[in-house]
Amino acid sequence: MRSYDHPNLFNFRDLGGYTGTGGRPVRWRRLFRSDSLSRIDPADAASFTAVGVRTVIDLRRPREIARDGRVPEFPGLAYHHLHPEHAEWEDAPDHDEPSDARWLANRYLDIAYTGAAAMVAAVAVIAEADNAPVVVHCTAGKDRTGVVSALTLGALGVAEDDIAEDYALTAGATGPAMAYLRRINPEIAKMPERYLAAPAEAMRLFLRDVHGRHGSVRGYLLEMGLPETHLTALEEHLLEP
Numbered sequence: 707m708r709s710y711d712h713p714n715l716f717n718f719r720d721l722g723g724y725t726g727t728g729g730r731p732v733r734w735r736r737l738f739r740s741d742s743l744s745r746i747d748p749a750d751a752a753s754f755t756a757v758g759v760r761t762v763i764d765l766r767r768p769r770e771i772a773r774d775g776r777v778p779e780f781p782g783l784a785y786h787h788l789h790p791e792h793a794e795w796e797d798a799p800d801h802d803e804p805s806d807a808r809w810l811a812n813r814y815l816d817i818a819y820t821g822a823a824a825m826v827a828a829v830a831v832i833a834e835a836d837n838a839p840v841v842v843h844c845t846a847g848k849d850r851t852g853v854v855s856a857l858t859l860g861a862l863g864v865a866e867d868d869i870a871e872d873y874a875l876t877a878g879a880t881g882p883a884m885a886y887l888r889r890i891n892p893e894i895a896k897m898p899e900r901y902l903a904a905p906a907e908a909m910r911l912f913l914r915d916v917h918g919r920h921g922s923v924r925g926y927l928l929e930m931g932l933p934e935t936h937l938t939a940l941e942e943h944l945l946e947p
């Protein structure tokens with residue numbers, strides 16, 4: 707089962723099931739991605755805690771947390787705020803780029819490089835078996851979360867097309883999520899449409915750029931400072947034997 711029924715979460719899903727290194731599947735119920743967990747309320751609490759999450763990685767900016775709050779403090783839940791430094795999208799230098807996919811891929815490269823310390827720290831948390839199950843989230847669960855998910859799956863040997871397909875699943879959550887957000891913040895309606903897009907090609911372009919610069923996702927993570935022992939640990943607990 708890839709998606710779960712949480713009434714106020716629209717982009718919560720399991721990253722298990724994809725084929726990784728050596729044909730070994732990624733284990734189910736070990737790593738999840740989500741939109742903002744600050745929206746969990748009593749309607750979500752039972753279904754969320756039933757998943758057995760031990761660790762939350764929150765990628766949002768400090769002002770987003772101040773505005774919306776953080777995940778409720780469930781017993782035994784560890785919380786990591788790992789904010790990737792990156793430019794505001796409104797300040798992007800390439801707003802005249804005609805391709806939404808290329809423009810989004812450029813934003814993801816900014817997250818991966820300007821925010822490299824947070825990306826590496828997030829993968830390091832995911833690599834620790836005792837932290838699982840882990841949920842990674844930002845606000846929409848598409849962009850910052852998409853980069854961490856792509857880097858983790860890529861390090862596990864999951865195919866580029868599968869990673870891009872997982873990223874594109876967010877498109878199905880955009881309508882319900884935006885309807886919810888517009889009810890509580892009408893200013894959301896002014897957001898440019900390309901900010902909301904999730905074309906698979908954007909993730910393919912991002913991954914190809916990373917591969918071109920570093921040879922592989924693993925190469926990127928090692929060059930950005932992740933110890934190789936963490937990559938080994940990642941495979942040991944996230945891939946089926």
